[in-house]
Amino acid sequence: MNAHAIETAPSEPRIADDALLTPAQLEARLRAIGAERYHDKHPFHALLHSGRLNRGQVQAWALNRFEYQRCIPLKDAALLARIEDPDLRRIWRQRIVDHDGERAGDGGIARWLHLTDALGLDRDLVESGRGLLPATRFAVQAYIHFVRERSLLEAIASSLTELFAPNIIGQRVAGMLAHYDFVSKPALAYFDSRLHQAPQDAHFALDYVKQHARSREQQDAVCAALRFKCEVLWSMLDALYLAYVGNAPGEDRIDMIPPGAFRPDPEPGA
Amino acid sequence: MNAHAIETAPSEPRIADDALLTPAQLEARLRAIGAERYHDKHPFHALLHSGRLNRGQVQAWALNRFEYQRCIPLKDAALLARIEDPDLRRIWRQRIVDHDGERAGDGGIARWLHLTDALGLDRDLVESGRGLLPATRFAVQAYIHFVRERSLLEAIASSLTELFAPNIIGQRVAGMLAHYDFVSKPALAYFDSRLHQAPQDAHFALDYVKQHARSREQQDAVCAALRFKCEVLWSMLDALYLAYVGNAPGEDRIDMIPPGAFRPDPEPGA
Numbered sequence: 001m002n003a004h005a006i007e008t009a010p011s012e013p014r015i016a017d018d019a020l021l022t023p024a025q026l027e028a029r030l031r032a033i034g035a036e037r038y039h040d041k042h043p044f045h046a047l048l049h050s051g052r053l054n055r056g057q058v059q060a061w062a063l064n065r066f067e068y069q070r071c072i073p074l075k076d077a078a079l080l081a082r083i084e085d086p087d088l089r090r091i092w093r094q095r096i097v098d099h100d101g102e103r104a105g106d107g108g109i110a111r112w113l114h115l116t117d118a119l120g121l122d123r124d125l126v127e128s129g130r131g132l133l134p135a136t137r138f139a140v141q142a143y144i145h146f147v148r149e150r151s152l153l154e155a156i157a158s159s160l161t162e163l164f165a166p167n168i169i170g171q172r173v174a175g176m177l178a179h180y181d182f183v184s185k186p187a188l189a190y191f192d193s194r195l196h197q198a199p200q201d202a203h204f205a206l207d208y209v210k211q212h213a214r215s216r217e218q219q220d221a222v223c224a225a226l227r228f229k230c231e232v233l234w235s236m237l238d239a240l241y242l243a244y245v246g247n248a249p250g251e252d253r254i255d256m257i258p259p260g261a262f263r264p265d266p267e268p269g270a
Numbered sequence: 271m272n273a274h275a276i277e278t279a280p281s282e283p284r285i286a287d288d289a290l291l292t293p294a295q296l297e298a299r300l301r302a303i304g305a306e307r308y309h310d311k312h313p314f315h316a317l318l319h320s321g322r323l324n325r326g327q328v329q330a331w332a333l334n335r336f337e338y339q340r341c342i343p344l345k346d347a348a349l350l351a352r353i354e355d356p357d358l359r360r361i362w363r364q365r366i367v368d369h370d371g372e373r374a375g376d377g378g379i380a381r382w383l384h385l386t387d388a389l390g391l392d393r394d395l396v397e398s399g400r401g402l403l404p405a406t407r408f409a410v411q412a413y414i415h416f417v418r419e420r421s422l423l424e425a426i427a428s429s430l431t432e433l434f435a436p437n438i439i440g441q442r443v444a445g446m447l448a449h450y451d452f453v454s455k456p457a458l459a460y461f462d463s464r465l466h467q468a469p470q471d472a473h474f475a476l477d478y479v480k481q482h483a484r485s486r487e488q489q490d491a492v493c494a495a496l497r498f499k500c501e502v503l504w505s506m507l508d509a510l511y512l513a514y515v516g517n518a519p520g521e522d523r524i525d526m527i528p529p530g531a532f533r534p535d536p537e538p539g540a
Contacts, residue, residue: 138409
């Protein structure tokens with residue numbers, strides 16, 4: 001059996017294709033999508049968390065992931081610009097505050113730059129976007145365009161990957177601190193903040209879609225939006241894996257770093 | 271020296287960063303970008319043309335490339351919708367005719383379906399978009415959004431990869447016919463038509479950008495648009511390479527086909 005074919009948990013009773021799901025059934029479907037497709041299942045993350053990447057590979061990850069961090073407030077602003085309800089706008093705008101902070105040097109983007117600093121990446125390089133994998137850009141732009149172009153319900157549903165974030169963040173912080181001498185606790189401050197913010201955001205969005213997806217068609221669109229967002233995150237790791245890990249480390253490796261993308265310095269002693 | 275750092279041919283005299291290029295200098299820059307970054311340089315193409323792919327891998331290529339073919343008329347329609355000049359619209363609309371044909375079963379999209387038919391892919395699968403690599407979708411959508419959102423000059427410049435197409439098409443047709451018993455001449459009819467259409471289209475677009483890029487800033491934007499488009503094509507092959515080839519064919523291969531993407535049938539005897 002193809003492990004990738006599972007879209008609902010095996011224990012879940014069969015539901016007719018056009019039957020309205022209960023809110024609890026919708027939530028179960030969303031959680032099953034995460035269990036199968038969230039990027040904590042990607043081989044790159046296993047390597048990152050278990051200390052099997054070298055400094056250049058961790059740099060490539062942090063550099064490319066910065067593009068995602070940089071664009072999250074743009075994504076949330078695009079979403080905010082489509083919300084008619086002031087109550088909902090007041091709640092959603094907090095996400096922009098969380099990422100941009102109250103002042104320069106504050107917020108999630110600034111905290112991500114502490115990580116890239118700690119990894120020895122030049123800030124000019126990081127902030128310029130030079131050296132990004134094109135696939136990173138395309139995935140992040142796909143997310144922004146999705147939020148601009150799809151229904152508000154789908155746009156909100158695409159944020160639901162946050163439901164699965166606390167688990168991966170816990171693994172990441174523990175694993176990176178244990179395994180990499182070039183990573184310290186202050187460098188990982190970004191993740192501490194997200195451990196509080198992500199669950200709040202995710203539970204709000206989950207309640208929203210459970211309440212507002214009132215037809216089966218809308219419920220299916222919510223599930224598709226979460227699958228789409230999982231694809232965004234997954235394809236970013238695919239591109240990192242191809243360019244910076246490869247299937248055969250060692251002498252047989254083909255150089256698959258795309259033209260113009262970041263090239264780590266040679267490892268000392270390599 | 272890093273081969274990817276070359277952006278101008280080494281023989282080209284150094285030109286000041288803000289000096290207006292002559293039309294011939296602009297053309298030389300564009301051709302140097304293609305010489306470095308067009309996807310004929312990607313390892314996947316060497317494998318495809320030299321017969322080192324199996325049928326499932328060629329299927330995966332044709333299936334994912336269909337998404338690009340399917341969206342080209344959408345891209346050209348988005349571009350057409352931004353052209354104020356009826357003369358230019360009359361010329362550009364021919365591209366839509368070339369891809370959509372005069373009647374059902376005619377045109378470039380229909381000819382690509384002859385190829386996927388010949389490879390044994392189910393038409394419903396191909397036309398549905400199921401099984402596409404997410405990175406394929408993101409790259410193709412990035413192209414459509416680029417044409418919608420950038421200046422008309424940049425949108426037209428992004429089509430300039432056609433300048434380099436005849437060379438790759440010649441290699442592809444000869445190589446695929448020589449090496450794959452599951453590929454026949456009629457299955458490759460798409461490429462015969464493109465051998466005539468691509469040079470006409472490319473020369474028109476090249477003349478257009480040489481005439482209309484009147485500041486160095488515009489000339490740089492034209493070059494950036496071509497680099498962007500090379501990245502679109504390159505990242506599609508990166509994703510195919512990771513999912514369906516990998517760096518280490520054989521027992522050490524990790525399964526990198528993303529969740530939900532096309533899985534070839536096992537090779538007979540494999």
